[in-house]
Amino acid sequence: MTEIRLNAFDMNCVSHQASGLWRHPRDRSAEYRSLRYWTDLARTLERGLFDALFLADVLGVYDVYGQSPDAALRNGAQIPVNDPAMLLSAMASVTEHLGFGLTATLSYEHPFPFARRMSTLDHLTEGRIGWNIVTGYLNSAAKSTGHQVQTKHDQRYAIADDYMDVVYKLWEKSWDQDAVLRDKQRGIFTDPSKVHRIQHDGPFFSLDAIHLAEPSPQRTPVLFQAGASARGQQFAATHAECVFVAGPSQDTVAKTVRSLRAEAQQAGRPKNTPLVFSLLTIITAPTEEEAFAKYHDYQSYISEEGALTLLSGWTGIDFSTYKLTDPIRHIRNDAIHSAIDSLTVMNPDKIWTVGELARHAAIGGMGVTFVGSPTQIVDQMEQWIDQTGVDGFNLAYAVAPETFEDIVDLIVPELQRRGLYKLAYQPGTLRNKLFGAGDHLPATHAARKTHLPSSLASAQ
Ligand SMILES: Cc1cc2nc3c(=O)[nH]c(=O)nc-3n(C[C@H](O)[C@H](O)[C@H](O)COP(=O)(O)O)c2cc1C
Numbered sequence: 001m002t003e004i005r006l007n008a009f010d011m012n013c014v015s016h017q018a019s020g021l022w023r024h025p026r027d028r029s030a031e032y033r034s035l036r037y038w039t040d041l042a043r044t045l046e047r048g049l050f051d052a053l054f055l056a057d058v059l060g061v062y063d064v065y066g067q068s069p070d071a072a073l074r075n076g077a078q079i080p081v082n083d084p085a086m087l088l089s090a091m092a093s094v095t096e097h098l099g100f101g102l103t104a105t106l107s108y109e110h111p112f113p114f115a116r117r118m119s120t121l122d123h124l125t126e127g128r129i130g131w132n133i134v135t136g137y138l139n140s141a142a143k144s145t146g147h148q149v150q151t152k153h154d155q156r157y158a159i160a161d162d163y164m165d166v167v168y169k170l171w172e173k174s175w176d177q178d179a180v181l182r183d184k185q186r187g188i189f190t191d192p193s194k195v196h197r198i199q200h201d202g203p204f205f206s207l208d209a210i211h212l213a214e215p216s217p218q219r220t221p222v223l224f225q226a227g228a229s230a231r232g233q234q235f236a237a238t239h240a241e242c243v244f245v246a247g248p249s250q251d252t253v254a255k256t257v258r259s260l261r262a263e264a265q266q267a268g269r270p271k272n273t274p275l276v277f278s279l280l281t282i283i284t285a286p287t288e289e290e291a292f293a294k295y296h297d298y299q300s301y302i303s304e305e306g307a308l309t310l311l312s313g314w315t316g317i318d319f320s321t322y323k324l325t326d327p328i329r330h331i332r333n334d335a336i337h338s339a340i341d342s343l344t345v346m347n348p349d350k351i352w353t354v355g356e357l358a359r360h361a362a363i364g365g366m367g368v369t370f371v372g373s374p375t376q377i378v379d380q381m382e383q384w385i386d387q388t389g390v391d392g393f394n395l396a397y398a399v400a401p402e403t404f405e406d407i408v409d410l411i412v413p414e415l416q417r418r419g420l421y422k423l424a425y426q427p428g429t430l431r432n433k434l435f436g437a438g439d440h441l442p443a444t445h446a447a448r449k450t451h452l453p454s455s456l457a458s459a460q
Helices: 035-047 070-075 084-093 111-123 139-144 153-173 230-239 250-268 288-299 304-317 335-348 352-361 374-388 403-416 428-436
Strands: 005-011 052-056 099-105 129-134 180-183 188-190 198-201 206-209 222-225 242-245 273-283 367-370 393-396
Touching: 005 035, 005 403, 035 052, 035 393, 035 403, 035 428, 052 129, 052 153, 052 222, 070 206, 070 304, 084 111, 099 111, 099 222, 099 428, 111 129, 111 139, 111 206, 153 230, 222 230, 222 428, 230 250, 242 250, 250 273, 250 374, 273 288, 273 374, 273 403, 288 367, 304 352, 367 374, 374 403, 393 403
Parallel strands: 005 052, 005 393, 052 099, 099 129, 129 222, 222 242, 242 273, 273 367, 273 393
Antiparallel strands: 180 188, 198 206
16 A cells, blocks of 8 residues: 555634534634644644645635524634635744645635735745635625625636636746846846746636746645536546545545546546545544543534534535434435435434434534544554545544644554555655655646747747
């Protein structure tokens, strides 16, 4: 088996997807406003040789539940939520290798300022930036930026394709690698003949500009994405170097991985691309007994209302209209297939209720949760990879930063003992660490195939 990849999954808010657990006496996630909290976390993750810290983000409030933001506000369900980009320079300054996957939606910002912000972060982190490309799923986000409703699903991906075309041109084509001379003697900072004006006139975006930032270590940040629909997978096959899946069962994840890889190969991508990370929450302690005691302790802090608030936002179903004792099968719709699958796979004979779904999702969200001793957990991780073909895990927390500390102190040494995990970081940028093939996107990637018309020679 090749090396298992690990990302930490977090968000610039309390409890992220561990509903109610901000009340746990050892949980520190309510300190999310302090830089110290984040720099401590970054150091912990680097000690565990994590590939990256992946920061989720939404630009709206979860107001599907009860058709109001009240439950989200009461429970701290991903609100208040601060901008994740602001955290990265500070975390980069106390680490040398840890990568940062920044979630940014392309639905509410023109690509031009966004491209410069990412170039800036890539400079300041010395090439450790990734971008989780999202289009958003909350109507509240659309409304807060002057739209009536969210753009329809497939159309969001069509817009995303055009957006990618613009940022690729800015990152990859606007500045030649040797454009910046810093020639003090001749008094020339940049050779103007090596900076190219980008003129884009696409279906959704147009621009006539030169990129404002000089080439950063990776130029294009490492591209992450998480679409599981047919259109989402098509987008991922074209653009993504890493994909997050939230599959709750091995069957669901294995199917997604197979079709994703097949589609990527068809698009001419290298064999090992995209890397796939499966959502997982690990609750561990030195012995099985202690691990389950910890799990039961955590469960005593769960907020069912908080969990249903998040689930309502993710699925579009207003769970406040059901009783906790209502059986789930009456509520089944397309959006919630995977959550249902997770429950039935774990216990096929049982009819699950809304309350049980809430308690299940309150720790682990739409992914799986493994509870056990380090050897039991690593057995399960190995088995999961074996059965699904994923490359690694996107590790959510129950109690922060305790869950990550447990993984670093107990799981990482066991993975290393079995030869399944790196003993040291590879040198260089995040892209080089993940793929070992240099800092820039490979020539086979869509971004590198974006050609400028020959008339757009130089910026002058
Ligand atoms: C692990 C994981 C993390 C995600 N994080 C975010 C996020 O931070 N912000 C966001 O708007 N969407 C996020 N999404 C949602 C995806 O971007 C996407 O909208 C969703 O997977 C549905 O895509 P599909 O309709 O193509 O299946 C995440 C999805 C997964 C599986």
